[in-house]
Amino acid sequence: MSDTRHRFWPIFLLLHAMMAAIHGEDCFHPQILPHKLSLLDTKLDLSHCNITRLQPSTFRTYHNLQILDLSYNALEELDFSVFQFHTTLQRLDISYNQLRTINCSTLQYIRGITHLNMSYNYLETMFLCKEFAILTKLRYLGLSATRIDRYDFVNLAHQELETVFLGLEHLQHYESGSLQLLDTEKLHVVLPQTSMNTTPLYNDFNISTTLELSHILCEETCDLIVEDIRKIIQKSKVSKLILSDVTMPWHEMIEILSISWRSTIEHLSIYRFTFIKEFVYEVIDFSQGSLKSLTVENVIPQVFLQSGEEHPLHMISKMFIENLTLSYSELSYFPCPPWPSIFRSLILTNNRITDGIFDGCSTLPNIQSLDFQNNVLERLSSIASMTSTMKSLKYLDVSGNRLYCDFRTACQWSQSLLILNISRNKISDSIFNCLPTNLEVLDLSGNQLSSVNNGINHLKVLKELYLSSNQLSHIPDCSHMSKNLIYLNIEENIIHSPAKEQLSKCQHVKRIIAGKNTFQCNCELRSFIRTAEDLHESLIGWPQSFTCEYPQDLKGVMLKDFHPSEISCNVFILVGLIVGAMVVLLVFMLFLCKYYDLPWYIKMIFQWLRRKYRIRNNNNEEAMMGKCFHAFISYSQQDYEWVTDLLIPNLEKGDNSIKICHHIRDFIPGKAIIENIIESIEKSYKSIFVLSPNFVQSEWCHYELYFAQHSLLGKNSDHLILILLEPIPQYLIPNKYSKLKAIMKHRTYMEWPKEKGKHGLFWANLREAIKANIPLEE
Template sequence: MAENRRSLTNFFLCSCVFTLTLWNNIKPSVENDYIANYSRSLIEDHSDYETKSPPLSHTKRLQFISADNRIYHSTWNVVHNTSDSLELSNISENEINDLIQLLSKLNRTSSLQNLTLTNIAVAWGNFIKVLQIVWHTSIEYFNIYNIKLLSNIEKEYFDYHGTSLKALTAKNASVETFYFNQAYLYSIFSEMNIAALTISDSKLLHMLCPSKQSPFNFLNFSNNDMTDQVFQDCDTLVFLETLILQRNQLKNLYKVSLMTSKKKSLKDLDISRNLLYYDEHEPCHWVSTLTKLNLSSNKLTDSVFKCLPKNVKILDLQNNQIRTVPKHIIDLKALKNLNIAFNKLTELPGCGYFKGLEFLNIESNSVFSPSSDFFHSCQNITRLRGGNNPFECFCELRDFINFEEKSGGRLAGWPESYVCEYPDNLKGTQLKDFKLSELSCNITALLALVLVVTVVLVVLISVLCIYFDVMWYLKMMWQWTQTKRRVRNTHPEDPQNILQFHAFISYSEYDSVWVKNQLIPNLEKEDGSVQICLHERNFIPGKSIVENIINFIEKSHKSIFVLSPNFVQSDWCHYELYFAHHKLFSESSDSLILILLDPIPQYLIPARYHKLKSLMAKRTYLEWPKEKSKHGLFWANLRAAININLPVSAKVNGVQTD
């Protein structure tokens, strides 16, 4: 009874451990992919359990972890009939014979197709025995992780015939001995007649070319120490389609291209994370079938575009030292996917040599403003990844922003990854929020607008100048300035620089009869108390009329203008009014007296007489009365307006007055 209870207890404990392991290792993404993790270290003090077997009838994947360096034969009886996948871990050299015996029970009719050995330490000879046994079983995929080869490597016979194996994977393999013939190691793998071989993370220095035509379709030798000499002049890998040599010691891209030249089926080559460079003086010789090439994380520069396979469709050049795409490169008409992220490009490449390009990745470069050539030449782009660049938010960037607005989602990472870096006032602004008007960015439109505005302004100014006689005013201003300058240069005590007249009379010749018969006799008395300046008697011969006008207006206390329709038709009257008006403003004096001899309709006053219109609107003027009874009051008001005591030394026409 006690033994039966103990057996039941052991069976119950084992069932619990097995059930928990199954529950924790269910993978929903793979149909019926259960893992029965059978761990001896969890069962203590139950030695009679080794005669029992776990319930494996519905298990698709088994994992045995040996914690006490023992393999239990009683648990193996159901493996070859109940499981598709098996993983054995922690196998030492001491139990390798048990492993060999167990594997020997497998045959071509077993259901086991996937075998994985993890953390295994074995002698070279025993490893070959295990490999040979697996070679002639139902196993199709054999994976070996963390393997140590303990003894010296010697030449071993290996029978490659009649295998079900499709793929062999060895990761993190190491050889404990230092001196051995490497050909013995390489030849075992190079002669395998299987489709796929992976030996990675194992510090392999080389791999032999198969001695005869090989069925290898897939080779992966990543993270080793292979050099440019691997597979040179190798013409037996005629079925090889995928070759992965990333993270090795490859340096010369030219030699790598030679390596591919005889591999007539090669389509996919991964030589990323090496030390590759290219000397553009050496022409490359890629196999014509190569359509996918990964050159990322090397030391390649702009010259790499002169050494690329012509028929490549997917090209990865990210994380190199490329600054620009040269103007003259190999015409890559078949290229559809180009990854050139994490380089030093300052602008987007045009598609002049990539007519079929559909996807472009140019993230994390130094692109300030994408060139307009890109958008005109890359019409087939359906996806562009261009974020994390230091964009300059100026006019040149509008085409790039319009590309996203018109394409409707062709920019990957929009808008979060597209941010202004310059100018400082826009730093951190997303490109979607950066707006500039069409006019401010379209140079042609801006120049056209400026030209139109300039022409309109010139025409308008010309019309105004003609209408208001601006040129005449400019000429008069020049005369006024010159005269004032001469006056300033004259000695202040010069008799010619002081007031000599009570009034300067400006009138039209058609009104001279009234001036000479009425105005002069009534203002000038016989006692000489009032001095009037008249053109014909006071202007100095030899000087210009304009200079005489300016001088005598300056030397007169008042300027009297006899206004009539005849006055506004006289240019000389216009000159005199202009200069008198300047004196009015320059000296802040009340020196103008307007006499309206005859009414002047507004329509008769020319446009250039705008000062006269302004004066008549703002200043009081004396109207000449037609009634004789009012003449006396008129003359009295006029004499009162010009009454002033002139300096004793004043001269009139060169005659001293007292």
């Protein structure tokens, strides 16, 4: 139950936070938190939970907690001793609460903290007590207040920070030189929106090499804002300036850009820029300046008018800067510079750029890196043609577009291109016939490749090949690839049963990533597993990422733990065992046949079952009419002893259940022998003939058999029982007994067994054959 509770904990926490926002409840309750959080999670988000207080035992059981977000709650006081058991805590966000004071004596319990955000609370001053000096690992500090005095940061004077955030929207008082006590690489300031004198504050922005100014808003008159930024740029002497959350007309932004161009700033970044009013093209000389890179991301245009003959983008294309980034800016094109440009890197990602970009453009001789990631490009041949004039191009990223390769169109690439990323497109197998020959790194992940054809032979210097998330059903033949190949990624394909040879051919590749495929664990995979274990040093992710997908009962089992039996996989062993078992069984059957005469027993049982079936299906009432005996016996006088000593006693047994017609006792005196024979056969249910060589020589047996041939055999052959007392060669039977020959040849007869152990079954079978409900009369 606890595992299930933990699995759905993030969803539960989110729902509870929503309910708290609606009802104003405290969502931070000890019994709400999962008890196994310390074993599985290092991050806990409790923002927007309307928390008013923390108890000392609240986080006691969560020993692995590293990141805790308590922002946007209602904390009025905070005792850091609640974290005394959390030596791993590194990031703590308590911004946007109602804190008025900090319990400085308990700061020792978070001495390992690296990121602490206390901004936007009810702290009137930024004074940091002496206990802040023990936070020697602190790298990020977020603060806000309405007043900053001279020595507020004195206890951080010896701390080397990476970033300091100051939310100063409501600042009322600033004492000159206060920020000079801070030592930080980056200063992020939300500019004051009050009417105070900001000159002393702006003069102190020179404490870092990176300065970020946020919430720059001017919808009507922007002269004061532009002038303030001018002062900041001129006096701060930063090398990297970041402007975020900016709303202003394009004209004022161009003015700020012009000011930055003629300053010490080398890198200018503008994030979340909403420009209003007119989109004006202005002629500005950008040929001289210190700016090396310009980044503009997340542009929200609210402009419906454009003045000037050219689009403002033409002005940007004329800039003499090395690196330009225009991302999330809703661009559909970017103009080719009118004269040779010094652009080295162009990043135009997450826009709507289409085919035709830089078509025939020859003014980018210095471009080395070009990034068109996540646009709407379609024809790969157009991209290739675009690069043919870029003699210095080394890196091209066109991932996340709609590119396809038309094998009928030739591809003319820049010969200097070394790294090509065409991942997440619609590329098919024909791509290998349309690639630049000097590539060292090729990324074709997330396409529609089903195989790697011999076209890859042309990439003689290829070092890295990415083929993940395609439709490959086998490992590519590395023997057709460059001998310089050191990295191959083929994970997340549909490779079911890779052969040993496929992996062996990639032994020269130092790093192979082939996990997360749909491996089918069968006998064919054994050789691959053995090879993989031998190459485990170069097979990245082995064995954790190599698991069975099929069959279902083995899903999730690591390949190294898959050990099928040798018998189930080696057909020769299996056939040998089957043949051996059959031979043993055959020898055993022969032994039984030789020593126990098993066929004879089977034959007798079969005859017994057959007779039982026939008796059941015969009309017994009609067959019993006028019968006085169960059987008439015909035999040679030479076999008299066997009949009288064995046959009759074992059939009758003195219980009157079976009555035999024997001529010595049952023939009527005074009648002719022939008449007695005919009458005895007619009154008997069945006739038993004891066959032997003596039988053939007996004259009376001839008469009896003759009558049986013409009387019984023609009517119902089931009433005739032949007992072979001794074997009779066919040549001894006279030709006039042709009917007997035919019967003995095609009809089943009972053989008298010489072994005494078989006599019981013989008599039981014979009694069953003649048993019938005959109304016996004395």
